[in-house]
Amino acid sequence: MSSRPPAEQRLSDLARLRRVKDRIDREYAQPLDVEALARGANMSAGHLSRQFRLAYGESPYGYLMTRRIERAMALLRRGDLSVTEVCFAVGCSSLGTFSTRFTELVGMPPSVYRRKAASATDGMPSCVAKQVTRPVRNREAPAPEPHIA
Known part of the structure; x- marks a missing residue:
């Protein structure tokens, strides 16, 4: 004491x-x-x-992993690194853990994010892109609404 x-x-x-x-x-x-x-x-x-x-x-x-995922998102948006290269560049040593945590926070696997995000932020200043694409904190990404035809 x-x-x-x-x-x-x-x-x-x-x-x-x-x-x-x-x-x-x-x-x-x-x-x-x-x-x-x-x-x-x-x-x-x-x-x-x-x-x-x-x-x-x-x-x-949790905070450390959120930081790593935020940085990974920026690297994946650039599009010049593979998911594995990004995983190791942000300090993760397991691709499986990285992919699982990325999916929990972002709502999609890193490979899908890389494909979609590259074009989604075209022409957007990086400071705006960072805010718009920030991962969800303190909770998992919301589950997609069920589609009833």
């Missing part, structure tokens, strides 16, 4: 959580895990995970 007053401890924790979030934003393509992030913030992995979820609405791992 800390000797600091609770409000001061909370502010200190929030500052450390922000540094963890900033590190994920900067180093998303590097091998990061919750243990390494927690060590860097002088917290236990469990405490970091609980506090990060309270502060940002998702786990550190």
